[in-house]
Amino acid sequence: MDAAALTLHDMTAADVDEVAAIESRVQSFPWTRKNFADGLAAGYRGWVVRRMGAMLGFALVMDAPDMAHLLVIGVRPDAQRQGVGERLLRRCIDHCRQAGLPALTLEVRPSNERAIAFYRRHGFAQVGLRRGYYPATQGREDAWIMTLALAADAA
Template sequence: MLLPRVEMLPLGDGDIDEMVAIENCIFPHPWTRGNFVDSIASGYSAWGCRVAGELVGYFVLMVAVDEAHLLNISVAGKRQRMGFGARLLEWAMSTARQAGASSLLLEVRPSNRGALALYRRFGFRQIGLRRGYYPAAEGREDALVLRCELARFLA
């Protein structure tokens, strides 16, 4: 049996509809079309994972001097827990390193246990807390600020 081909490809304006569709299915407070348009227009690195042509996940990464910030990483609901998040995270870390970053920062909801486990597996450690950072069903939810030293992980 032939397995479908998995490709990591840069994303642009033509991919935004697919990214927005995934966001709207998996998040109660998704990124808007404008968030994606602005990120791509600003030159942030956007990459997607495609399986047999289908976008199954993506990330948006901002690099500033020697530090990168993972702004968004998402995997389509039906494709979660299949290793695509790990594949995307590893690609994001490698992309950041190639752009000259020595560390990668991100924010994550404390309630997102699956993402937290993935980030910890990749060497991310909590360095801060942003109170009331995320909109939530009832008010706001804090964000844990995590960092990974890329040289340590990608040596």
């Protein structure tokens, strides 16, 4: 995919249906449309990537006083490994820098090896573990807490 053909926009309430549709395709236990709408209403920052008007992916971040939390990021299956996720993650990192936040943190399933490799390639390191954080088909699954420190990595 020609990365130049990708456009990045702030997520708005008008995007929520498409965002929820992508989320339901890429997650076993997806966020609902209401989760996304509530997040935007609460002031969380989100972005969407489009190509020729079609939404390919999204990310949603919650700011805290000491860091930002990447709550959810998703890319349509047919658009994965084409720079969409990287574009979204870079926007999240740029947002942290612009807001003066020294770190970006997230949770990821240990079973999601592709996502872990993606985050590691972008400088994230595992800093903790949340036991039983995610629902799973049988019981619960732990979450790795991964963080990207930005303080020494000024823009």
